[in-house]
Amino acid sequence: MISGTLKYKMEMKRLLFVCSGNSCRSVMAEYIMKDLCKKQSIKMEIFSRGINPEEEVNQYTIGVLKNSEVKQHVPKRLEQEDISLSDLILTMDKPTKAKIIIFYPNILENLEKVYTLKEILGHNDPNIEDPYSNQFIIKNGRVYKNKDEDMIIDRYKKCNNYILECLKELIKKKDNMVLPKNNFADIVGYYMMISNTIKKKDLINEF
Helix, strand or coil, X not given: CCCCEEEECCCCCEEEEEECCCCCHHHHHHXXXXXXXXXXCCCCEEEEEECCCCCCCCHXXXXXXXXXXXXXXXXXXXXXXXHHHCCEEEECCHHHHHHHHHHCCCHHHHHHHEEEHHHHCCCCCCCCCCHHHHHEEEECCEEXXXXXXXXXHXXXXXXXXXXXXXXXXXXXXXXXXXXXXXXXXXXXXXXHHHHHHHHHHXXXXXX
């Protein structure tokens, strides 16, 4: 639920992208945005973090980005200091946004800074699908590795291209941005709802 709106001119020095593992989506967003800003002579510090960082960048992410710098990227955990030092934090999905606002120490600061990339662009669905989920198949309650390489690569390419289009749109709107005002009660309610849904799925999988 959106409780009012906030006009926002994106004159920022630090932009932070966050996803779950800092291995796929947030990494794509970081390096795509760096490239777009460089081409348009936009001065901005751009970086990314993860709630639960992986040990290394996903190899499919490296493959679709085709950026030599990505190979040197080390996934890092999001800290409150990262939030404090950033002008705007954009997550790749709503669950990640909810976790940051609820569980990181400075709630008031988090409410003012944390949004999903898609919601500040006015998209109805706030989530960008994690392509990592396509590397596995669930069959009869068991998880198997997906051996369809073409399908996996295609999903990573689509995710990369979608993030590219979103960031192009973000740059176009950056001087006249209208952000939704975050409502803490709504975010807590949403997180409780998805947490209960996850628990129910876990119980079902046990039988």
